[in-house]
Amino acid sequence: MSAPDPTIRPRRSALYLPASNARALEKARSLACDVVILDLEDAVAPEQKASARDAAVAAVQGGGFGHRELVVRANALDTEWGADDLAALAAAGPDALLLPKVSDVDTLRAARRALGNGIPLWAMVETARGVVNLTDIVDAAGEVGLAALVVGTNDLAKELRCRPGATRAPLLPILSQVVVAARMAGLVALDGVINVLDDEAAIEAECAQGLEWGFDGKTLIHPAQIAPANRVFTPTAEEVAWAETIVTAFDVPEHAARGAIRVEGKMVERLHLEEARRTIAIAAAVQARQ
Secondary structure, X not given: OOOOOOOOXXXXXXXXXXXXXXXXXXXXXXXXXXEEEEEOOOOOOHHHHHHHHHHHHHHHXXXXXXXXXXXXXXXXXXXXXXXXXXXXXXXXXXXXXXXXXOOOHXXXXXXXXXXXXXXXXXXXXXXXXXXXXXXXXXXXXXXXXXXXXXXXXXXXXXXXXXXXXXXXXXXXXXXXXXXXXXHXXXXXXXXXXXXXXXXXXXXXXXXXXXXXXXXXXXXXXOHHHHHHHHHHHOOOHHHHHHHHHHHHHHHOHHHOOOOEEEEOOEEEEXXXXXXXXXXXXXXXXXXXXX
C-alpha cells in the first residue's frame, strides 16, 4: 500500500471526555480513537466549569496525544462560560473548537471573532433551527473556518420529542440532511452518539448505519465504543483491493482520456476513481497508525 496522503485524516471514532476528569484526560493519550473531544459543556457541572477549562487548556498545551486530533467542545456563547472558554482556547490552540447548538451563521461568526483566525470550527447540529438553517451555515464555511458538522442526536430527539429507538427512524431524514450539507461544502460529517455501552453488536450496527448514510465517523461517549467504530469505518481488505484495481485500470495509458471504463465486468467512471483514491488513502492512514 502507498504512503498515507497527509491531507486525509481518519475520523472514525471521536470520543467525548469530560475535561474535569483528570484520569480520563490522561487515559485519552493512549486510547485508539482518532479524535479526542474534551468536553466543557454537557459533561461538566456548573461549579466545575472554570476548573475544567483550565484542565482543557493544560491538556492542549501539554500535548502527548500523538496522532489523535484534539478538539475542545466549549460552552455556548450565550452562556456565562462561553466567552471565557473561547478566550482561553484561542490562546491554547487545539486542533479544532466544537461549538454546541449552532442554530445560525451568526453564532459561527461570533465565535470566529472571539477566536481570531487559525483554529478550525466544528459545529454541532442539535437544534431544529440549526437543521432548518443548514444551507446557510455551510455556505459560510469558508468565511468562518467551518471544517466539520457533528450531529447531536440526543438533543435533537429531546427538542423534536421523537423516540428514535434502535433504528433511529425519526432522525434519519435529518442525518441525511447533515451529510448532504457537509458534502456541499466539503466538510467532515460525524454521526451522533449511541447511549448503549455494553452491547457491542448494537454499537457496531449503529456505526454501520452511519457509514451507510455517508458519515465519516461516529462520536462516542465511552472507550468501549471505540473498537466497533474503528472496525466499521475502516475500509475492508476487499474494499481496498477493489479500489486499487480501479486506480490501476485508470492508470493504463489508453484509459487516460476516458470517462468510463470496464473493470472486471463492471462499468466504472471517474467518480468511482476519486472515491477509490480516498478509500486507499484512509486505509493507508489507518495502517500507518497501527
